[in-house]
Amino acid sequence: MTKLRKQSCANVCIIRNSFLSLRPMVTISDIAAALGVTPSTVSRALSGSPRVKEETRLAVEQMAAEMGYERNVVASNLRKGKSDIVGIIVPRIHRNFFSNVIGGAESILEAAGYCVLICQTHERLEAEMKALRTLRNNQVAGVLISHAIGARDGKHILDALGSHIPLVQFDRVFSELPGAKVVSDNFEGAYAATRHLMEQGYRHIGTLAGYMNSEAYAARLEGWRQALRDGGLPEGEVYYDTIVRETGFEAGLKAIDAGCDALYSAGDFSALGAVEAARSRGLRIPEDFGIVGTANETFTSLMTPSMSSLALNPFEMGRQAAQAFLEGADGVRVVPMELKVRESSCRNHSENQITHTPCLK
Amino acid sequence: MTKLRKQSCANVCIIRNSFLSLRPMVTISDIAAALGVTPSTVSRALSGSPRVKEETRLAVEQMAAEMGYERNVVASNLRKGKSDIVGIIVPRIHRNFFSNVIGGAESILEAAGYCVLICQTHERLEAEMKALRTLRNNQVAGVLISHAIGARDGKHILDALGSHIPLVQFDRVFSELPGAKVVSDNFEGAYAATRHLMEQGYRHIGTLAGYMNSEAYAARLEGWRQALRDGGLPEGEVYYDTIVRETGFEAGLKAIDAGCDALYSAGDFSALGAVEAARSRGLRIPEDFGIVGTANETFTSLMTPSMSSLALNPFEMGRQAAQAFLEGADGVRVVPMELKVRESSCRNHSENQITHTPCLK
DNA sequence: TTTCCAAATATAATCCATTTCATTGTAAAA
């Protein structure tokens, strides 16, 4: 009886092997059969359990290597209820900022044995929800997200993701959501940028402010406002919802008509638009009109005149977000920004190597 | 007996439900139990099989919606042996070219119901192999890849990926590998760029040639060479392995010392380096020295003087690669390049709106 | 009325790794 069973098992093995030549799918059962042990032992041996004899582990590892075994992670994930995939959701990967955040996160996550699934939302809430559901259905180990502009609040996020998957928000965050958050020091950064403009002698400083449903942009607006206040200047003009070159251009014209001699822009592309607006009105930069952008996009250092920009530290933000996920720690991590002073805001040459004065919040 | 079994089933359901409140994992078995049918019927109903009564299908769909069911794709993938994930492997996602390819591929794949897993190799063969294994282990539906510079040939690729996963190569391809390929028309593009320089009156045109283990760079070199030949000019200087700003700068200096009055560069960053080299030698651009780069990076249109560049069409390449995967068709797809004529190569003003003359290969 | 076919559904195997619980064997303690 026992012999018969062995016989039939052998047959099964032969059949399996003939399949193997077609597609190389070695399972732990194959290894177990080859060694005369059970799949559970093989599983334990391969996953580093202390509950197998060292000798057995070596035999299993050797046989696994010999047969070209590779763990079927799909099956493994199903059983364990989670995968080694971490999802990252960003508005647009081709934005320098986001691709660097991804790079930073990846550098940490890859070393920790995770791989990274990237989703773009194109700033649409609907796409964000879909991405969250996709990630949940794939049972990802965690999600790092920077919200689409179209997302108004965090309620929908939890519905779509569920509450058992760790969530780390970065850059654009909703305070009301649980989990870790990583943000730039937007207030302090905008404060420094504005103060720099004041120190360069600009006296009528407006701002291109971005979207107010983003806490990052809101904080930059407040930093700008506080700097003006602390410097004894009157309230300046605010141009909302300016993110891209075109709206930056239009807002730039309005700012010039309103008498501004400088702008702090919460984005680089809108700042570029403002530069073009100033040029179209015959103003010289930085002599007649000063500009500081935000994000330190590649082009800012290559254009003429080179553009001052408040640099985010996306790579570090990505690293921090990944760390927060790995450590499972809640709370807010603040990544400092750095003001890159270039030609567009520097009419006082002795100030070229300015180091900004931190404000007391 | 039957009654007893039903009873115990009811208990099980109640227990399940109490779990449900903790974590919402509704399975097809739950739906089946609620409706008094079997899981197989529910599965068929939800996957659109014609083998269920319309009435049953509606009841299942309604109950699924009511209970908040979402398919466990991990389990589904395990059974079906493949997933709805398509892997994209690129050297660096923050490169404009690659992030746009990804965007193009994503636009097609998402519409077809796939999601996209992105891997970076940082130009390292080792990382490329690891990415391929990761994707295979996750049983992705297909892989789109642009090889790392470190990858010398295609042999290792098949070993790592296996032969049952569709592979589409783009931009940097190995001809010897099976499967679809999508490439830019590098020969024609470089030919047009070089011819443009000749038409602007440059007579000693060198090239910054990139890495010769990449067929794309090799084709650009040949296009440049053929244009010189067809134009009756002698062989020009070739500077290999110049990709980044620094090597472009060094090669630029050498080219100037060798008497070149223009360069066709197979990359934009190296072209930028060459611009700086020319400036450092006091040459005016484009009057004394002409340059055309390749890739149409964002900064090329924003710098001063703006830089002519041979534009790739990365978004379209991504679309084509995704289409090739979806259609399962082998063969090579060629995406045309477009010469963007800007200031750095235009000393003949009547030529500003040049449209390039195609060459006969 | 019986027979047969097709539609609809049920049963059970399958995908593969993991994990709980049970069993065996061996050495140390009583």
Place this chain on the structure above:
DNA sequence: TTTTACAATGAAATGGATTATATTTGGAAA
């Protein structure tokens, strides 16, 4: 010698969906 404890491994259940095969049912044809 017997009990105790532990190490090592086996057996079987589990995760959730899919699918090959089997069964039931209803209606048409004989």
